[in-house]
Amino acid sequence: MKLQLAMDVLTVEDALELSGKVAEYVDIIELGTPLVKNAGLSAVTAIKEAHPDKIVFADLKTMDAGELEADIAFKAGADLVTVLGVADDSTIAGAIKAGKAHGKGVVVDLIGVDDKAARAKEVTDLGAEFVEFHAGLDEQAQDGYDLNTLLTAGKAAGVAFSVAGGVKLATVADVQASGADVAVVGGGIYSADDPALAAKELRAAIS
């Protein structure tokens, strides 16, 4: 299983500092949506230049104009971009078309989708690289949030998938046991007292 660092920081300086500490322990470096919105796609270029050997993931959460938004992110240096699973199939197909043109990939984020397993199969058929079973930061903050709901849905889908939703050291082995291809960790790394140690421990907990 791959490990993905989600950098929900706001500036290129903070992203470079965080990724500099953590990159050796992760496979995928994600620029979170707030970072892309605050700093623009030049942040993607800066991270790819700093870490050319890593998979750079731009969390665009595209909802419309799939081909156009994906194209500009790929041109900026992204290897993977996200499109929302609640978007129209044509939006997802447009982003995938741009991905094929650049030899890069599209991840479909299932945040806000009710039947995640069913939508995961549909978007995989459209050509998604993998599908993200995701509970966002606001959903995680609600009473009764349970990561296991995502893991059960991911397992049921029978497609390539990642899991994002407050994954941390205590739960990353459960993510791997669910059959996930990628564990996404944001706060579990960037909010730790020692982000490098947190990433190192997460890496050691999975195979």
Ligand SMILES: O=C(CO)[C@H](O)[C@H](O)COP(=O)(O)O
């Ligand atoms: O995309 C996101 C929020 O929309 C986050 O980057 C994702 O949820 C991972 O962060 P965390 O591990 O803190 O949940």
